[in-house]
Amino acid sequence: MIDPRLLRDEPDRVRASLAKRGLSDEVVDRALSADVARREAIGTFEAKRAEQKQLGKLIPQAQGEEKQALLAQTKTLAAEVKAAEAAQNAAEELWRTAILEIPNLAADEAPAGGEDDFVVLETVGTPPVFDFEPRDHVELGRMLGAIDIERGAKVSGSRFYFLTGIGAQLEFALVNMAMDQARAAGFTQMVAPSLVKPRAMEGTGFLGQAADDVYRIEGQDLYLVGTSEVAMAAYHSDEILDMSALPLRYAAFSPCFRKEAGSHGKDTRGIFRVHWFDKVEMFVYTTIEESYAEHLRLLEWEKEFMNKLELVYRVIDVAAGDLGTSAQRKFDCEAWIASQGRYRELTSTSNCTDFQTRRLDTRGRLADGSVGPVATLNGTLSSTNRPIIALLETHQQADGSVRVPKALQPYLGGLEVLKPVHA
Known part of the structure; x- marks a missing residue:
């Protein structure tokens, strides 16, 4: 609050x-x-x-x-x-x-307006031009034996899928590369629960304007998280942290679940907008004064990961009306999706200042013994479904094979090219 x-x-x-x-x-x-x-x-x-x-x-x-x-x-x-x-x-x-009911105060620097009023801060790379008719990730996933959407729908319904063969290997490769990068940057690796109590949801602002997108377990006082930000924000709830030990940086892996309420008819093809995906989320506790610089650091770590995947992307300053309840300011990295001919969000990082910690009663103790507010920040290092889409469509070749970015090759046993197994 x-x-x-x-x-x-x-x-x-x-x-x-x-x-x-x-x-x-x-x-x-x-x-x-x-x-x-x-x-x-x-x-x-x-x-x-x-x-x-x-x-x-x-x-x-x-x-x-x-x-x-x-x-x-x-x-x-x-x-x-x-x-x-x-x-x-x-x-x-x-x-x-x-x-x-009052959301966090939007930063002075955040653009006014809604979803379409963002400001582009930076563009990295140039969208690829193919000398063949490019395929979308659904067709590439079928040819590579990587994505099975039909059986996902049969088993679980629309917006579900199986990652199979090289698709499953890609998920683990992305997660491991993200975790290695986070560890090298000084983050503590975590595997976070995907089920949380109502207080964690309310404390992070996900029972406000985002409540319609949250799965609740009937008959139990538990919710499925849409991001491990929820569990990590509640991790130090009701605690007084040592300010001299800040920042506390965590990299948390968890499955994530979203109803995608209000998205009827949007992104119905493929695995871009789904009910379940896995994600590595960076989460930081620091002082309010340091949070603004930390926010830029989180963005740089996200850009580092995008660069390792050799993607074409842009960084946007999200408009105030699209920030979400807890965020004071938010940056998105949007990758070029060839089949759609536009940039789409892959990662996001938000500075929530002391909005979540006030709700969850997390504070910090200074050297003089006084107690003060603490800030939280979050940032996606890697989800798994959307990077797979961008990888397949960006690095595809005429025969349906896909070139593997150099940084990712060690996590796929040295594979340089993903080859089709189906015509």
Whole structure:
């Protein structure tokens, strides 16, 4: 959540951020009103409790009618304390509901607007020009014996698939190369759970605007994550970290699950937009002051991985309306997908400042003993379905074979070319 003091002291700044995201600012007045009511309710309850405690001290010293009167007064006051406590709890809940609706403040540098209002920061490489009719990843995957979409749909439904043979090898190669790069950069490797409690989902902002895209396990208080960011953000929940030990950098592997709500009719062919995929996610805890530089470092690590795959890509500064609840700023790396003739997102990195840590009660202790806020950042190092698409379509050859980028070859047993097994 945002800092409540920011809401009280600079409400117009919060309104401006909401406007930049294309959202209504009515929640600001509602949250401010709820905050006033909450503090008043707290004051009333504390005053009644103090009066009750003072009265309790007088009773042992009183006798006769005076004691009876005090006991009667105590009974009345107890009911008033109970009512004041209930009012305080209700006011707290109204305030919490309102403030949780407010997304992180978008960075001043983030472009205003929605999905199509991004700014291109950099383009790397030139889209390939083929002297033959290029195939898409579905056809290449069939010829290579790498992707089986028909049986994926038979077994699990639409937007599911099997990776077979060299396709499965490609997944493991991508994961291992990503993990090796992360380890070399000082990240602690993790395998994170894909099932989390509601608090982890709420704490990362995935039960807000993204709730429709989340799978909930019926009959259990558990959710399937759409990214290991969720588990990693909750990893240090309710803890006070040593600020001198920051940054804490983790590289977490996990399966990811998304309903893809609202994507009906979009990317129905192939494995670009699916309900399940595997991913290596970078996740960092650091100071707010250092988070901005760390965000650029995460982007550089993502670009390093894209360069190893010898892909053509661009880096975009995502517009405020497309940031998601938790992000203050987000950069995407979009690879050129030959069959679509356009750039599509492969990786994304976000600075969430202290938005998630406030929700999950993660703080840091300074050398002087004081406790302060901590920032979180996340960044995709490698998913598996989309890089496979970009690899196959970018490095395809006329006979349906696919050239293997040099950096990936050691992870495929030295293979230089993936050869068709079907005509």
